Amino acid sequence: MQKKNKIDIEKVNNQIVNWLKTYAENAKANGFVIGISGGVDSAVTSTLCAQTGLKLLCVEMPIHQDAKQISRGREHIDFLKNKFPNVSNVEVDLTQTFDIFKNAVPKSANLVKYNLALANSRARLRMTTLYYFAGIDGLLVAGTGNKVEDFGVGFFTKYGDGGVDLSPIADLMKSEVYQLGTFLNIPRSIQNAAPTDGLFGDDRTDEDQLGASYDELETAMLADEKGKTELDFEGRNLEVFKIYKRLNRINKHKVNAIPICEIKNLRID
Template identity: 65%
Template sequence: MQTEKVTEHIVAWLKEYATNANMKGFVIGISGGIDSAVTSTLCAKTGLELLCLEMPIHQADNQVTRADRHIDWLQRNFKNVSRQPVNLTPVFDSLVAALPPVENEEDRFMSLANTRARLRMTTLYYFAALQKYLVAGTGNKVEDFGVGFYTKYGDGGVDLSPIADLLKTQVYAIGKFLNLNEDIIKAAPTDGLWGDNRTDEDQIGASYPELEWAMKMKDAGKTPNDFVGREKEVFLIFNRFHIANQHKMVSIPVCKIPMSLF
């Protein structure tokens, strides 16, 4: 990958899109991870306004610290960056208290994890509407089109996706090129939806380089029978997520009414 040229291309694309849409800039949620750090920096490089939101919900301290340091770094390097902390923990707790109890607490736990992402999406669009900003997405190619590792109408609810054609390893390459803080480069990827330190690999069962390999193999028409050992295991993991999360990666189905019924 021609990292510098790819970076310049994304920045130019972002600026052109916002200008054509008659929007003043971008709003983005900063998680402390590589994807939001790279995306926010690319948005800042457009010269248009960038609002960075910190939206903790029972967040692990290390995630909050990394996010805070990254926004500090952005503001030192770009005059067009502003920040807005929004503590969503009491909002989340109030919603949980208002919901009826369920028999299976594990199902409730998963549902509430996705609710965190949807509260953040709602908050991003609140500020976007106020300031005439676009909500910038932070999903990469493997997450968005490979395993569907994001929340529908949560972090998947955005106006544009600057890095969705980049593999995770390519996002890291751009992060290094942009001289992002070392703690972000070294941090294990996590979706931050659980209030603990579990990583994406803990949840998926495979690393991003492994998933990228599996995505490439699937695109080449390979099947599980073409592999053995860990390769077969990773390929099956990728397939399982890819199939289960198709509802996120395809257009919303529309029931077409036959003309004869009108």
């Protein structure tokens, strides 16, 4: 399969920062609010937002969270606050809120779908929390999804981490996010950590859930964009390409606009 893209990191950084600042100023917003997960995507996105000089509120929202994810998130917040005077943070422990919700809804006999529904509910509780702070402080909710997640395999929760006001890194492949992370001196503990959505309260990684690494999926996405088909691959490359195409197909509903039933020629004058 083909090689990954390389970007002019400094120019990409400056373009995104200027885009963020211009968008916020045109929207008459005071700055940004972002959920900090301890992962590279939220670390890079928050650092880009901080560079605008506008207010940046970093929100930790643990829900039965793995201690390593919490410590990485706090390490990154300390990194930001030491470097940018416009950064503040708050922690909202949503564990009890989630448990109340979990105990209020009926448990399904289908445990796979039940656990997935609860995982997505965690993401939606966090989205609600971010918009609470956004409403109080006049902030924009910054999304942290990259291109592979948002437009390739649809690896996000609809109206959860997909519920945002703007997406600064959604045109960057995962490998490009890592390039930017190195340029921005994101803590090594974050850059070296296996990507995880942290929604299940265990140590499963994104690769465990997707069946392929981001490197593999990125390569498959680039090949698909060039019009390649299953006939062009064999072995593991074919397996990954099939995984990518299946996820891309079944998650289109997350990417496409909400369908509207248009009422035509039925209105009476």
